[in-house]
Amino acid sequence: MDKVVEVIDVSMNYHTLEGETEAIRKLNFDIMNGEFVSIVGPSGCGKSTLLSLISGILTPTSGKVLINGKKVEGPSASVGYMLQKDHLFEWRNIMKNITIGLEIQGKLNKENQEFVEQLLKEYGLYEFRNHYPRQLSGGMRQRVALIRTLATKPNILLLDEPFSALDYQTKIAISEEVWLILKKEKKTAILVTHDLAEAISMSDRIIVLTKRPAEIKSMHQINLSCDCKTPITCREAPEFRIYFNKIWKELDVHV
């Protein structure tokens, strides 16, 4: 396996008039090709910042991020970013929502159009392509957001709490589905989440961050013994609860 993402000595300080906020301090880790990595950590510890650094929207104060061995210097087509809310544009229909990334990158050609239609068909949204976002359920909207991210054919996906706005039952169902899609498309994925059970059930590896400034507290390779490895079945594995309790204690939540 190759390293697709290398985070090397990355630090990030936010500067505002109120003062300097050290969000991330000398972080180092690699992500392998095809790996599904979750990042968990206390609220406000710098998880979203980390994803922004990897995506190239932000530039680290020091250190660097390499993608496929090349230094990140701005958003690139090889990285897709999925945010907490779906952020579908109400004034565009589903098709036009999905192709917005292609539009911006000037790649809205016939071939990509067909690819998008392919995706829509595959994930059961083809009939809805002329609908408007408000006509879709929360779960469907989130799937549209995923397809929008996939449309530009990134091979690395950054997912920033993509399911937290959904209600509990939808969340479990859609995370299962997204996981299957990503595995099928053979994407490398980095998932930020607050939901430990979600992290454990979906990931190959979990990175636990300390509270701000974010440093790596621990890393956990997840090996669950269950028949067919999909998130819902994973939750039934006997090791599940052990991982859960261990990481829960590391997170050290106080109310």
Next chain:
Amino acid sequence: MDKVVEVIDVSMNYHTLEGETEAIRKLNFDIMNGEFVSIVGPSGCGKSTLLSLISGILTPTSGKVLINGKKVEGPSASVGYMLQKDHLFEWRNIMKNITIGLEIQGKLNKENQEFVEQLLKEYGLYEFRNHYPRQLSGGMRQRVALIRTLATKPNILLLDEPFSALDYQTKIAISEEVWLILKKEKKTAILVTHDLAEAISMSDRIIVLTKRPAEIKSMHQINLSCDCKTPITCREAPEFRIYFNKIWKELDVHV
């Protein structure tokens, strides 16, 4: 055990200009003294309506609700209602937020004042009594909301998704705490939730409703074999997953 709540043949239709919405159809169930009952069901099936009927804010179209054998005809002091968000009043400090129920019922006397202070001390909020809501964390705010509900000494508590606005980790911690408080104060509780795990880990019984109009789909007496019965430990019980999967299938979630 006595029946404290009896729901007898209750139906509820909403009338709006768009049409008639049948929210609840001929519902029948009882709640025993000291019992912790969870109600789960698809979104919009009528769970909140049901709680409003029990609390007396709404009047059923037909059928009746009895509380301690007496017909409900309006809000009564013996029922406390806790909503999804904390709804603390930003312009009142914590103390005054907590005593608002007593104020309205004209029962803001010395004795009750002392009782409230007692509660605040017991649940670690006494030092914050002069703070304003915005100075508190989400978990603390939710605890304040609970104490506000307890201040009028209801013996039945209605909880309408009280934890769903909290982030995952806080939610697990605070639901543990609330459960302990309710058990300690020996309250009867009806919890509405979307989170099956939460329902299973906290309740003595789970009522599953059909989709609208709400009827009872099934009821599950929860018997978990674990040492010390608190929600977090409950999650480790072997039966947990079995209940989960059974009810999950009954809910029949489609995305």
Next chain:
Amino acid sequence: MYDDINTNISEEYKKYLKSHRRKKSAIRISRIILLIFIFVLWEIAAQKEWIDPFIMSQPSRILETLITMGKDGSLFIHTGVTVYETIVGFVIGTILGTLIAIALWWSDFLASVLDPYLVVLNALPKTALGPIILVWIGGTTKSIIVMALLFSIVVTIINVYTSFRSCDEDKIKLLKTFGANKKQILRKVVLPSGITSIISTLKINVGLSLVGVIVGEFLVSKAGLGYLIIYGGQVFKMDLVMTSVIILAIVAAVLYLSVLWIEKRVLKMM
């Protein structure tokens, strides 16, 4: 959505609908009664000389004036002039205001520099500028339209700029992840998501433009409702003044409701 609704109309629902209809017609009737009551009271008070019809005018005389003006067509000419000027001022104000708001959004520096100027211009009673505008532009219809523009443009700039600024940061972030440049961000998110608030400013603007037109017509004009009011005052024809004010009220309400209607349409389309 239709399967959500019970199509077998129940007895209670019928009762509900009936009580609703009753309430609605009670409201409608009360509104009309109130209107009639005001006019009848006014008429009686004028006839019994409780109030001075010479000063306060009176409904029957207003009606007379209205009929005369309707017959000789002057009613429509004056109303038409005012409405035309208002719409022109309003459309130009909205477009120009939006363009300036875009410029401010584009350059934070410009926005910061101009901020105090906008505050002062916004707070300044534009009525006071009337005589000055007159001097600058001259006593033509142009200066009335400039007045209308003046009244509405600052509010437009401020509201539209505020709405651009309040454009969801995450939506912009989303476009940035695709590598969008500033122009793309403007075109693909900021403008479309600002449309709603641009349209909701229209409601305020049309009123302000009308005020501008009236003030302008007070100062310089040969026609229009503002002219009629001033002229009526000069020749002490309170009937004419009152009639014009009433027509003006109707025009104002109609303009407002039209914009409201357009707003609803556009929002529905989006």
Next chain:
Amino acid sequence: MYDDINTNISEEYKKYLKSHRRKKSAIRISRIILLIFIFVLWEIAAQKEWIDPFIMSQPSRILETLITMGKDGSLFIHTGVTVYETIVGFVIGTILGTLIAIALWWSDFLASVLDPYLVVLNALPKTALGPIILVWIGGTTKSIIVMALLFSIVVTIINVYTSFRSCDEDKIKLLKTFGANKKQILRKVVLPSGITSIISTLKINVGLSLVGVIVGEFLVSKAGLGYLIIYGGQVFKMDLVMTSVIILAIVAAVLYLSVLWIEKRVLKMM
């Protein structure tokens, strides 16, 4: 919150602060330069007769007028009168408007009946009512204050009522679970949670009141900035008119900023 912030100021943070300071002072300087530029251009244009200083006045003459008026105290008297009238109108308008809004909130029926009347009154350019008010109330300060009130009260009623209506239904539900009656709901939730929007209407109202006062002073007055503008026109002293307009702009901005400041205070206290 303080432990959130790194107190060892790093090199980059120093750089950031420096660049921020530089940007800020660039903005400040640009603002001043723009101001100076406008006035200098105006002065030069007037001196070179590109524009007619008789009509447009000119900064040096305005300054002169300002000094003369400052010396004989008339500057302060006229400004004081206008400010006083504005504040009185504004306070009465806010209180009265809030009371009416409460009445509307209390009775849905009343609110529905009056709704179209409010729409018309709101849309109607109040300037047109000036002459009528004058006749009704007579030529006293009272009618100026009534004008100020007239300009601000409808907006107050509508905004405050809207804010009452938009009071969080769940907060009301919460009180209902405790068995609260309508009066308690009003007192404990609707009013306090409406305070913010009442205060934010103040910002708009103070401007509208000022407009009302100026329009009123145009029509009837012996003192005030509106009077000065009219009087200056009558004796053809454009310097006086321009000076008054500039003072008015400053007064308007100061009033607006004061209300903004009060708003911030109150919101902080809450």
Next chain:
Amino acid sequence: SKSELTTIRLNEVVRSIFYAPHYIAISKGFFEEEGIKIELTTGQGADKTMTALLAGECDIGFAGPEACIYVYNQGKEDHAVIFAQLTKCDGSFLVAREPDPNFDWKKTAGKTIIGGRPGGVPEMTLEYILKKNGVIPGKDVEIITNLQFTATAGAFKGGTGDYVALFEPTASMLEKENAGSIVASLGKDSGLISYTAYFAKKSYIEKNPDIIQRFTNAIYKGQLWVQNNKAEDIVKEIKSFFPDADDDILITVINRYKEIDAWNTNPISIPESFELLQDIMETAGELDKRVEHSKLFDDRFAKEAVKKIK
């Protein structure tokens, strides 16, 4: 043909029957006879009219000479010059609550009069007459000066004041309503004052003497026509300028103006009337320095018109 007409933008101070000759000149086609097409605007105030003139928004202004004095005194190089005069006295009347055939200005002592706005000539004239009659404004008589002139009649009718100084047609309308009675003419009691006149910028007159001459001719024809015709006929001609006025009011008013001899018989200025205007302004404290008649008036055109037209 019409296409050869020169278009002249004329800005009148207000629309008033007091200016009847001027509307006659338009409606009888006297301007067209002179090859002029009039584009008439109402300035709603002498200041606005003068402003429009100076800003080049109109070619000829029609207002009181005081506007020209103010401008001249402020050192304006290209000031306005008056070339034709239309009215020669104040056109306002004092209205009392009851008829008073034996009215004397001394009777106003201890009473309240609703006057005009300070700085305006009507108000100054009123004060001048009062002073002339030994009644000191502010001391012996109270004058309400804070009302816009469109509001004074209403205020009076509403019960304010014992007297009100009013323009026409308001004064006649009050009389018709039995709400008051005209007891004195300010024009008659003050003496001849330069009242409303036509003026243009000095440079404009220099450049277009021909237009000015033709314009003056038309005005003179209007003046003659008004002198030689009955009020009823005058009203018939100018009715279109006052669409909402009652005919009988208009007739009353025109007769009243004829009676007090308010209109110049020709466009030539009357120097004494200008001096009286300046006296009045001086008394009121609104005049910094007196202006020579010859500086502001150019009677060449008026004299030429009188010579030519019979």
